[in-house]
Amino acid sequence: MQSIRPDQAPQPSAIIGIGCSAGGLEALEALVAGITPGLGVALVIVQHLAPDSASILPELLASHTRLAVHEAGHGTPILPECIYVIPPNKTLSFDHGCLYLSTPPAGLRLPIDRLFHTLAHGLGRRSMAVILSGMGKDGMLGLKEIKACGGLSYAQDPLTARADSMPRSAIDLGVVDFVASPQRLASLLLEQCSHPAAPLALPAPQAAIREIISLLQQHTGNDFSHYKPNTLNRRIERRMTLLQLDSIAAYAEHFRGNLQERDLLLKELLIGVTRFFRDTAMWDYLRDMAMPALFAQYPAGKALRAWVPACSSGEEAYSLAILFREALLLHQPAGQFSLQIYATDLDSDAIQHARRGVYAGSIAADVGAARLQQYFVAEGDHVRVSKDIRDMIVFATQNIISDPPFTRLDILSCRNLMIYLDSVLQEQLLPLFHYALCAGGILVLGSAETIGRFSTLFVPLDKKNRIFSRNDEASSSRMLELPLRTASCLLPLIEETMPDYRKSLEYQTDQLIQQNYAPAGVLINNDGDILYISGRVGRYLEPAAGKVNVNIYAMAREGLASALHTAIQQVQSGVEMVQLHDLQVDVFGTPHSFHLTVQHIRQPEALQGRLLVVFTEAPPAKTRSRRRTSASERELMLERELEQSRKLLRSMQEDMQIALEEMKSGNEELQATNEELTTSREELQSLNEELQTINAELQAKLDDLTWERNDMNNLLNSTEIATVFLDGDMRLRRFTSHATALFKFIPGDIGRPLSDIRSELDYPLLLDDAAKVLHTGVFEEKRVYSRHGRWYRVRIMPYRRLDNVIDGIVITFIDTTEIASLEARLQQQME
Template sequence: MEKIILLLRTKTGHDFSLYKKNTLYRRIERRMGLHQLDKITHYASYLRSNPQEIDLLFKELLIGVTSFFRDPAMWEQLKGEVIPALIASRAENTTLRAWITACSTGEEAYSLAMVFREALEELTPSRHLKLQIFASDIDKDAIDKARIGVFPPNIATDVSEERLHRFFIREECGYRVSQEIREMVIFAPQNLVTDPPFTKLDLLTCRNLLIYLEPGLQKKLLSLFHYSLNPDGILVLGISETVGQSSQFFVPLAGKMRLYRRADTAMGTNLTVFSPTVTRPQQSGDGYPALPQPLPHVPNLSALTDELLLRHYTPAAVLTTPQGDIVYLSAKTGKYLEPTVGKANLNIFAMAREGLAGPLHEAFARAVREKVTVTLKDLRIQTNGSALSVDVVVQPLSTPAAMQGMMLIVFREIGEASAKKAKAPSKTKRNAMDEARLAELTRELQQSREQVQITYEEMQTSQEELKAAYEELQSTNEELQSTNEELTTSKEEMQSMNEELQTINQELTSKVDELTHIGDDMENLLNSTDIATLFLDHQLRVRRFTPKMTKIIKLIPGDAGRPITDQVNELDYPDFAHDVQQVLRSLVSSERQISTRDGRWFLVRILPYRTRDNRIDGAVITFVDISVSKKLETAMTEALSVLQTRFNDQSSELDAAKELENVLRKAQALLEKRFEGQKVELRQAHADLRMKGGTR
């Protein structure tokens, strides 16, 4: 765990060492589950080798669960009581200041701005004041989103229709916060532990953050909030959070909501634990930031003088709780109080000396019961062999607010007499009393003293038992509070996971719809192409098929998952399964023309089935019906055969004609030689005939 926290601090600059370890481990365990790691040491090694995972873990630890007007009862109390009281206590035309810590994506800051506007407008007579809201968060991405002020449509479940209409602008992607409200809020990234705080605040909210932090850091932050708030400023915590050990800084308001008013306490607010990040810290020898050196102490003469006066010239005094437990002891109280024997007990009644315990108990009870100052005159207290005469004042405190309900006991010494003188009555008086009566009264007095002592011891025992019971109840209450904080933390984490799951579910629903559309498109495409298609897996089991496929292979919907070799088919294709396996091995497609027993012909193409990530996940076989083309091919073959026969016959006749032509040519040549002379005569006769014909 420490190594992971160190890696986070080195990479992000944020220290998670003061976060509750159970919360850290649950978030880390979730990231481990995503990466299937079973040991935190393995996850630490994974972080070291994968820096991007550190950023993802950082986002995981920032549980940004928020919504508009979360815990409606708290917002109603703010609107109806707190904000009107703050406005009434401020002058006209002034500006109230508020700080929203851990604002996440800004819903709470905008909610406060809306509530302030509504409360201001409902006041009669009207007032003119402004509210400046500072909203901060450690997550810069959330701050950027908050500045934009655009939220999804589902905020309508948390924001009333009236507020949506008044403070938002409807857009296509959701709702945008109006300019009037956005101008009231200033968003800034901030680390509460290291960055300087906003100050002079009238209202500060820190809801559902303290439950994730260790008690030490809780106390430091509450001290910081006390410093940041104006007198009578209001602190708002989550419904499962309290101020705890810092109750001296804050007074709870009426109601069940965790609203507190800043108390004026004499105890200064220690802010030295918060180091500003304006300057770069110096490095120590081991590479870690060096601790800031404390400022030199300058003596305060006024404080030293007051201390001397209190020590030497003021009466002894004791400050206690209403139960008598001592909170503060001044100087010179040793004359009246002494430590108890045995187990340490800082209760004033247990430490009171002889002569003080009984009267003080009675006066103390009356002062607590009636809320009045009670004075005991001339009490004689036995101190180291002598008797002191003392006036004791028991005063219940109502101011200042930090001491409200406490009791102040002041001892004013009157004088001192020796024990012997105090005990010995004068000789004149003794002689005047009857000896028998004196002895009787002495016995009665002794009995009364014994009875009082018994009663006092019983009361003291009862008080011890009540105190023990009170401490047990207080311890139980703290345990219950811790359990409640853990349950609230778990609830916050579950809500965060639920929101993430809702987002993932919406994405998955969208993907399912998309896949459904793609499936419908593919099915319609396959049906419209009129091509029989068969999908097989690696084991040649049927995955899916088109309706046309059933006319080739006897398939029914129930055959999905069964081997294709077990199905009856009409194909004259004994090597079908072998060819499919060969394609899966070689990843080279195959194409064959296959006939069926009823005379049909198909062009069978076998291709590897490739996924989107280029992984082979079976085979796709298409059967294109080529029966018509095959018949045409047969007819053409027969026609070509007939033509070839005729061509061969005509070739024989042509050869005979050529032989006859050769004979005739030879006969012509012989005749030409034989009739050469006659040819000349005939030409002359022909010429004569033409001449005769011309003269006519």
């Protein structure tokens, strides 16, 4: 391909990245066949290839398209009307109009994600990405980047894909704009490339934009008027491109009458681009420097609090939890430390995803093998955050601009949110962050964010990584505006869109207790885990020493555990309600009498299946009768039986705990085995994809060779020249149909020596001459007579391979009988 300087190369109108894997060749051929020249687009194809095998994909695609097909090289400028294909064992990236090759990293390879990521950040809204047939989830995160940067995303309909894992994963993530067959995808791409959206002309459409913002606020309750205009305009432009609308006025009219479009625009505005341990240097500093300094402030230990606003799908919050565990192991502070993380976001769907804690196995590239094994549990193609990490985080939907903040924080990580907000909101948030942090608290911002004119509120710890410490001497009270949802224009909307608090678990529990019991009580599940506490239960329950445990059995005070266990077991066995009277519990050496009630909840429906435990304080001792029975010996016997029952119950509980620990140990072994099997499965899947790719290419090559062989057979037979092919040992390799008139050939003779086959020629030195030609490489030509009375011109030539090596003999027999007869008649006339 001709060498062209990048600054001299014509620029494509759009660049379409295409990713595929197993079963993708057929889809690729159908897609490129539908891309017609004339629009100035370029295609860049990444297919999972075997690293040690040469690829013939460019040759295969060239026969299905009128665009020029090239194998990508390092520094190759991307030209319009061209297709570029990734070479084997390489990763392909885009930068400033050129393609660059690099060696793929060890471990999980995600070349499609890599290409899409660089296209998204290099081209923005001029980028397009397509996911075709393939196994695994490569390309899913790359499509998310494409969409976040304003580009368009496409995926093959899984029903038309030979391997549907890749397109289905992208579709399930919600980052695909169009889903169709490969042929239809080509038409959609051409439609978008031939109908680019008109850029927003400023200041003309400001009235339309204000109307869109107002309608969006009425519909969702969220005010986007202080989003940066470029961000807002880019998202609106993207919707216009998808709808093929030419003006902002046309989009405003569509937006005015379409409620679904308001939801779609909201989703566009809330797209979060995040991943685990994004910006590695920042996390390293936080673990190695900032965390030890925070530990040093509290020598006796502390229950630390952290807030991660705009957490998106949770990767940032889980990264912080994992990093805190690593910091504890690395620095081993003297005091006891725990961390409670509050992670919030405006997008309720993203919060639901974060709560599940399930992510694609491709996060291994960001997390690393060691962290993946220690803090995640494999579940097929996905991984789930381990329970101890998940329990450190509370996820909630929150609007950071209009909802009250969390306070008394030790860490506040708000990264890459303020880059989307204008200066008005930024000047509200930074004083708010100062107010929310404790003395010496840590503030973490994104790499492109600064504290601006609020340098008096925060002291930089690491300017490069945007890590700050709260300045305790400065006050933010004068600049502080606490966000509260009190705007009168939003109240009707809130009543319509916010969930009814009367349906909540907390409200219904309180109502049930207040209506039926009034005293202190707790709501538990069948395992004894406390779901809700009403009233003061400190006399009856206390936190157990060690790791936080909110199980009622672990928190029961001395004197309560046995009775509590008995009552709960009876209710679980079918008894509707169990009441135990005149129980005693020891509180710091002072006995307190109470009544215990355990009830199985049937109504309301939201609480079905749970148990209600109510503690009722007994009347003071002076008001109760203290009559003694005369049968004191009987009382003593009953007390002894009760003590024996308690010991037996305690022994049973210990045995159960041992059994649980053994089950836990066995579960850990099974988990380790499962992880090994998952790793092997991933390796086999990768190998299977490579084999399928090679098989598809070989099948295409075999089809080409079949046609070439058919062409050669037809050519040889059409010449009516008898031809015999021999190998180096003078064994028959093949023959034409006309050769059967001279030799008694049958198909089974292939591989037999020519000397074993009867000939009609009067040519006893045929094999000797053939051996001579094989040895010297010089052809021989003779005129011989056949037993049928016909003359033949025999030509013996060496058989040369493409690498110019002699590997046999080719013998042709041309019938010259008519020429010989003519020569004889001429000779007679001359005499």
